[in-house]
Amino acid sequence: MALVKLFGSKRKLVLTTLLVCAAIFELAHCQKDAQRKPKLSKPKPEKSTNRGSTSVTAKPKSKASPAAQQQTVLTQVLNRKFKKVGETISVPTGDTLELRCRGKPVQWSVPSYLEEEDEGRLRTVQHERYGALTLVNTTGADTGEYTCYPMYCEDTDCRKVYDKAITVFIFFPDPQELFVPSSDYYEVIQLRSNWPTVLPCQVTTPEAKVSLHREFPPTEVAVDGTEISFNVKKGFTIHRPRPYHAGSLYCVASLGNLRLSSTKYMLIYVNYPMAPPAPVIQASASSMVVGENLRVSCSVVGEQDVAVEFTWEYPGQEIGRPPYTQESIGPVAGGSARQQSQSVLLVDEVRDVDQGTYTCTAQNLQGVKSVSTTVKVLPKAKPKKP
Numbered sequence: 001m002a003l004v005k006l007f008g009s010k011r012k013l014v015l016t017t018l019l020v021c022a023a024i025f026e027l028a029h030c031q032k033d034a035q036r037k038p039k040l041s042k043p044k045p046e047k048s049t050n051r052g053s054t055s056v057t058a059k060p061k062s063k064a065s066p067a068a069q070q071q072t073v074l075t076q077v078l079n080r081k082f083k084k085v086g087e088t089i090s091v092p093t094g095d096t097l098e099l100r101c102r103g104k105p106v107q108w109s110v111p112s113y114l115e116e117e118d119e120g121r122l123r124t125v126q127h128e129r130y131g132a133l134t135l136v137n138t139t140g141a142d143t144g145e146y147t148c149y150p151m152y153c154e155d156t157d158c159r160k161v162y163d164k165a166i167t168v169f170i171f172f173p174d175p176q177e178l179f180v181p182s183s184d185y186y187e188v189i190q191l192r193s194n195w196p197t198v199l200p201c202q203v204t205t206p207e208a209k210v211s212l213h214r215e216f217p218p219t220e221v222a223v224d225g226t227e228i229s230f231n232v233k234k235g236f237t238i239h240r241p242r243p244y245h246a247g248s249l250y251c252v253a254s255l256g257n258l259r260l261s262s263t264k265y266m267l268i269y270v271n272y273p274m275a276p277p278a279p280v281i282q283a284s285a286s287s288m289v290v291g292e293n294l295r296v297s298c299s300v301v302g303e304q305d306v307a308v309e310f311t312w313e314y315p316g317q318e319i320g321r322p323p324y325t326q327e328s329i330g331p332v333a334g335g336s337a338r339q340q341s342q343s344v345l346l347v348d349e350v351r352d353v354d355q356g357t358y359t360c361t362a363q364n365l366q367g368v369k370s371v372s373t374t375v376k377v378l379p380k381a382k383p384k385k386p
């Protein structure tokens, strides 16, 4: 489920967004029935020894392959001619894609959707001096990155030579589908305050004109290239997410008389801290007499609206003393969009068993940190005789 994945074990920390999410969850749930299945060709299974495999690594005979020294060359086979590929190429849908990559052996990576498909449309074969990739009955959904990695082998141990890899972005212009189909009607995307957000509305043709739109109120979103930019190989990027970017957005692609909308993207703003918390712990006294009250405070100064969760470990836990804490959030003197979160552990009338180490663990979405202090408990002084 998207939301569970989204927040994982940190669910508790995003209390402020939970209400919003609950509403969205309902919405997403209702939309489930109306889910649009990707428009994919379903050819009959083909008898092939290499069905849908995405990588073929031949066992080299020589001890070490020269892949590491050689220049990688990636070519497209077009009408029996070889054409060196550039950064992007377009292949009409329905046509067969044929790529050759020099190297022995080589490994391929293809769009993940193709990796999962198992219909025998994709074949990779290792020849004496090159690897060949063939994709038949292509559709707009095959649009994406295709990479050839030359392999460096020692005996049977092979690894990819990453800096020799060649990637080509291949468009499969589909006259009916301007967007690469998605299996989800809604996609929930976290808008993290400290991280660019990508709306992956991928077009099948570089020719399409793509714009960004907000559902409520229905408006076109300005794409200025700085705050929000568009890349035909990626979609839209919101470079510095702000709360006002949140909401339901979608892309529109137009080409000729065709005008189509993409999947909807539900953007949820999450205030991400820049760093893990840096808690400071302080006990009301480092040594105290039996019967006195102990107060241990743990405080974190951080960005506003960033939730911090505190947990405690203390000596009294062993005898089952329940935690007795007070938590508070307050502004920091001097302001400047920072706040102090504090947890105070209170122990009334300390006993011998309360002597020891007090540890406070503070956690935010960026990480966890623990701090400790020790408290000594002294026996009651004998009353002095007058």
Ligand SMILES: *[C@@H]1O[C@H](CO)[C@@H](O)[C@H](O)[C@H]1NC(C)=O
Binding pocket: 043, 044, 046, 119, 120, 121, 136, 137
């Ligand atoms: C490709 O399409 C043709 C014609 O529709 C079909 O006969 C063939 O089985 C398909 N091949 C694969 C591998 O899907």
